[in-house]
Amino acid sequence: MQNQAVKKLSPFQQPTEEQAQLITEAKQFIKTHIHDSKPAILVITGDAGTGKSVVLSQLFYDLQQAAHDATSPLAKTQNYFLVNHPELLKMYRNIAGELPGLLKKNFQRPTSLINQLNKKQARFDVGVVDESHLLLSQPDHYNNYYGHNQLLSLLKLCHVLVIVFDDHQVLRLKTYWTRTRLKHLLVPYTQKWVHLDHQFRMQADDSLINWINHFTGDRQLLPLQPSFRSHYDFRIFSDAEKMRQAIVNQNSQVGLSRIVSTTGYPSTLDGGRHFITEGQFHLPWDQYNYTATPWAELPETINEVGSIYTCQGFDLNYVGLILGPPVKLSADGQRIEIDTAKITDGESFKHRDDLNDPQELLNAKVQLNLNAINVLMKRGVKGLYLFAHDPALRQRLNQEYQAIIN
Structure with missing residues (x-):
C-alpha cells in the first residue's frame, strides 16, 4: 500500500493549514449538532484536486478515534464513510484494512447502507460523503434504490452529514445536481458551507x-x-x-x-x-x-x-x-x-x-x-x-x- 493515491488519503499525512482548519471546523460542527432534533449538514465545495477527499479521510479517522474514546463528546457514535463510486470505495476499504480503529464495514455505498438501515429501522450518527455529486437524484432500480433522492434518504437516517460537492463533476442525469438544486433541497436543514481553493493534484501553473x-x-x-x-x-x-x-x-x-x-x-x-x-x-x-x-x-x-x-x-x-x-x-x-x-x-x-x-x-x-x-x-x-x-x-x-x- 505504498502508491501515491493511498498516501494522499492516509490520515497520517500532515494537512495544510487550510485543511487542518477545515477539519477542526467540521469536528466542531458535528459536536454542536450531534444531538439536534433535526439533521444538520456541512457542505465542503471545491474544484477537482483541491484536497476535499483528503479532508474527509482525516476527518473520518478522527471521528472513529473519538467514537472509541469514553471521554469524548462523540463516544460510542455510529459513523459511516459513504461513496457512490465502486473504484474509489475499494481504495478507502484498502486503507481501512491497514489502520487501527477503521473497519472496512464502516465504508459503504449509499444504497447499501440506506437499504440495510431501513430494513432494520435503525439510524446512525455521522455520515461523511465523498463525491456527493454522485449521489442518485432519482430512483434507480438497477442499483436497488427505490427512494427519490439519496441525499434526502441519508438525512432521514442520521444526525449530521458532512459532504463534499463539486457541480463540475456531475456526470450523469440520474445524479443530476447543480448548486441551485442542492441549496433548494437543503433549505429545511441546519447547514454550513465552506470552500477549498488551492489546487493540490496538478503540479501545473x-x-x-x-x-x-x-x-x-x-x-x-x-x-x-x-x-x-x-x-x-x-x-x-x-x-x-x-x-x-x-x-x-x-x-x-x-x-x-x-x-x-x-x-x-x-x-x-x-x-x-x-x-x-x-x-x-x-x-x-x-x-x-x-x-x-x-x-x-x-x-x-x-x-x-x-x-x-x-x-x-x-x-x-x-x-x-x-x-x-x-x-x-x-x-x-x-x-x-x-x-x-x-x-x-x-x-x-x-x-x-x-x-x-x-x-x-x-x-x-x-x-x-x-x-x-x-x-x-x-x-x-x-x-x-x-x-x-x-x-x-x-x-x-x-x-x-x-x-x-x-
Whole structure:
C-alpha cells in the first residue's frame, strides 16, 4: 500500500493549514449538532484536486478515534464513510484494512447502507460523503434504490452529514445536481458551507488550470502559454498512437500513467470488448473490474482506455486524454462545441421526469460532457497529454503547441 493515491488519503499525512482548519471546523460542527432534533449538514465545495477527499479521510479517522474514546463528546457514535463510486470505495476499504480503529464495514455505498438501515429501522450518527455529486437524484432500480433522492434518504437516517460537492463533476442525469438544486433541497436543514481553493493534484501553473477551466467552462479556447511547460509536462499530439507510446514510457518510468477518453466511441454494457480506434491506435475500453484493486492500479490496464467511471477521484501521474468525436472546434475557431448527437454513453443520459424542457435537457447534456472533460484533464499530477479526434481542433491545438515549443 505504498502508491501515491493511498498516501494522499492516509490520515497520517500532515494537512495544510487550510485543511487542518477545515477539519477542526467540521469536528466542531458535528459536536454542536450531534444531538439536534433535526439533521444538520456541512457542505465542503471545491474544484477537482483541491484536497476535499483528503479532508474527509482525516476527518473520518478522527471521528472513529473519538467514537472509541469514553471521554469524548462523540463516544460510542455510529459513523459511516459513504461513496457512490465502486473504484474509489475499494481504495478507502484498502486503507481501512491497514489502520487501527477503521473497519472496512464502516465504508459503504449509499444504497447499501440506506437499504440495510431501513430494513432494520435503525439510524446512525455521522455520515461523511465523498463525491456527493454522485449521489442518485432519482430512483434507480438497477442499483436497488427505490427512494427519490439519496441525499434526502441519508438525512432521514442520521444526525449530521458532512459532504463534499463539486457541480463540475456531475456526470450523469440520474445524479443530476447543480448548486441551485442542492441549496433548494437543503433549505429545511441546519447547514454550513465552506470552500477549498488551492489546487493540490496538478503540479501545473495557474495559467494551465485557467486554460482548462475555460475549455470546460465557457468553452473559450485561450491561447497556449509557454509557461505551461515550466513545471508540468503538457503536450499536444497529432497521433494518438504516439501519445500512447509516450504514456507507456512514463508508466515504465514512474508508474500510474494511463490513456483515458471522453465518450464518442462504441461503448455498450453487454460484457463484450469495445475498441477505440484512431489511426494506428487501437485499444479496448476499460473492462469491469471485479478485483479489490482500483482499475488504475492494475498493471494490465496500461493496455486499456480509462473512462470517467474508472478515473474520477483518482490521482494518476500522467494522463493521455483522447478528446472524442463530440468535442469539436467551432466554425470561427474560437470556442469548443459539444455535438450531442455523437455521444455514445447512453447510461449518462437516461430519461428523467423532471427534465422535460428540451433546451434544458440539451444544456444538461453539453454541461455533463464538459464536466467529464474537466475531470479527465485534471487527473494527472505530473503531466497531461492531449489528442483531439476532430481534425480542425487537432490542427488548431497543434499549431499553437508547436509555436510555443519551437
